[in-house]
Amino acid sequence: MIELRKISIGNIKSCIKLKVSPEQENFVANNRHSLVQAFGLNRRIIGKGSVATPYAIYAGEAMVGFIMYGYFTKKFDNKHNENYYYFWRFMIDKSHQGKGYARQALVQILDEIRKKPHGEANYCYVSYEPTNTLVRKWYQSLGFAETGEIDEGEIVARSKL
16 A cells, blocks of 8 residues: 655655656656756746645655646646646656556545645646557556647546546
């Protein structure tokens, strides 16, 4: 069983040290970059109703991954012509892959998002590289359907909340 914990001063260095396997590096930004985006976005959009929410993924006391979602209001980002949630970053450290942690983490995050913690929205979106067929099938198995949109070269999929 995994647990999601907020990123804090106490665990940020461990989060930055997590790495995917070399063949996966083209599919996800490193965690340092993601955390800079998260905390920079949160400062930039105060009062506009949007927020980034980063979590460390733990199995017991071992940090095994990182996941971050965003909530974007139509006022801040009208990309989908509605308020929406978006899986922004998601990775499991190379030494912990294949243990079911990713599915458990995504199910927990979807449960959180369905409660609409940051505001109303009808959909949660995700995007991925067209060549990442494993991730494509994985998101489809969790209820995400491709929209036909391409965003910065990535396939866009969404799940109804």
